[in-house]
Amino acid sequence: MNGSDPKKRAQWEAIPHEGEIPTPEEWLYYAVNILIENGDEDLLRWYPNL
Numbered sequence: 001m002n003g004s005d006p007k008k009r010a011q012w013e014a015i016p017h018e019g020e021i022p023t024p025e026e027w028l029y030y031a032v033n034i035l036i037e038n039g040d041e042d043l044l045r046w047y048p049n050l
Helices: 006-013 024-037
Strands: none
Touching: none
């Protein structure tokens, strides 16, 4: 989040967070919701026998 690239900073700021930086849980919640919104929830499947 402290980088100089404005595009990357904007991407980090798009993640809802309460503190100065997103927690791992906040990031994961955001990432899962993006996958669901984009119709890619099949990427969330777990294959235990691979």
